[in-house]
Amino acid sequence: MGFAPGGASDIVARLLQPELQKRLGQPIVIDNRPGANGNIANEVVARAEPDGYTLLLGNPGPLVFNPFLYKQVPVDPAKAFAPVTQITESPMVIVVPAKSPLNSVADLVSRAKSKAGGLSYGSAGNGSSMHLAGATLQMRTGASLVHVPYKGSGPAITDLLGGQLDFMPDSRSTTMPFIRDGRLRPLAVTGDRRVADLPDVPTVAEAGVPNFKVTTWLGIVAPAGTPQPVVKRLHEAFSHALKQPAVKSRLEELGTYVLGSTPEAFARAMDQERQEARLLVQQTGMKIE
Numbered sequence: 001m002g003f004a005p006g007g008a009s010d011i012v013a014r015l016l017q018p019e020l021q022k023r024l025g026q027p028i029v030i031d032n033r034p035g036a037n038g039n040i041a042n043e044v045v046a047r048a049e050p051d052g053y054t055l056l057l058g059n060p061g062p063l064v065f066n067p068f069l070y071k072q073v074p075v076d077p078a079k080a081f082a083p084v085t086q087i088t089e090s091p092m093v094i095v096v097p098a099k100s101p102l103n104s105v106a107d108l109v110s111r112a113k114s115k116a117g118g119l120s121y122g123s124a125g126n127g128s129s130m131h132l133a134g135a136t137l138q139m140r141t142g143a144s145l146v147h148v149p150y151k152g153s154g155p156a157i158t159d160l161l162g163g164q165l166d167f168m169p170d171s172r173s174t175t176m177p178f179i180r181d182g183r184l185r186p187l188a189v190t191g192d193r194r195v196a197d198l199p200d201v202p203t204v205a206e207a208g209v210p211n212f213k214v215t216t217w218l219g220i221v222a223p224a225g226t227p228q229p230v231v232k233r234l235h236e237a238f239s240h241a242l243k244q245p246a247v248k249s250r251l252e253e254l255g256t257y258v259l260g261s262t263p264e265a266f267a268r269a270m271d272q273e274r275q276e277a278r279l280l281v282q283q284t285g286m287k288i289e
Helices: 008-024 036-046 060-069 105-114 129-141 153-161 172-180 228-242 245-253 263-284
Strands: 056-058 081-097 119-123 145-149 168-171 184-189 215-223
Touching: 008 056, 008 081, 008 228, 008 245, 036 056, 036 060, 036 215, 056 060, 060 129, 060 215, 060 263, 081 105, 081 129, 081 153, 081 172, 081 228, 081 263, 105 119, 105 129, 105 184, 119 129, 119 153, 119 168, 129 145, 129 168, 129 263, 153 168, 153 172, 168 172, 172 184, 215 228, 228 245, 228 263
Parallel strands: 119 145
Antiparallel strands: 056 215, 081 168, 081 184, 081 215
């Protein structure tokens, strides 16, 4: 996986690891290859033997957006991989400091349009899901929003709490402790439905931005050319692991939905997101040097 140990992706991988080992009868080794927004791990897996023994745990950055954000990527994820399953989907939440005068998405958009220089938001880095959510909000509303990338959401949250940022789209697993203790106020969730842990918080679409949906997700892909019977067996193993009560309850604690989609459904979902990603990058000018 293209992320460092200890993050949300790594937590999910280690949660699934024992169930996959039992189901497949093989040891599962987690190989963290962080860097270049996932491109390093992409290249390692794309060049591996297509025998089902090397898989990639990825998210929208390396599997969808990177070819449009970088001038050049080592492999094209649309061609280099055989989809196995999308394992999770996680809506984010747009939050503001408790002392902020912004009480809704409408307030945020109105203020961003009227304030000289617009409003600032932080993210875990260029090309992160938080960056994509902010850029999509800017494109859909015409609001002036200034992206401030950080090396992780932790430092960004610190500056948000300190008033150096105006708002932030971020994962619920990161923001919920601050929402519960009253230091952050949620304005909206970024998925297409409300979430159980914030039932009174509207979606961005409900708050006045039609058809808005930006979520982060995790999925499994194998090298292109992996035989279909192997892909099917891998999908069945992940599907079984995701149905285990301990796995499901832990993922719910992390604020994520369990999917376990078929390879075909996962392929269609990524194709659709790639079309949207191309348009988003063109219209917002997002890029990674």
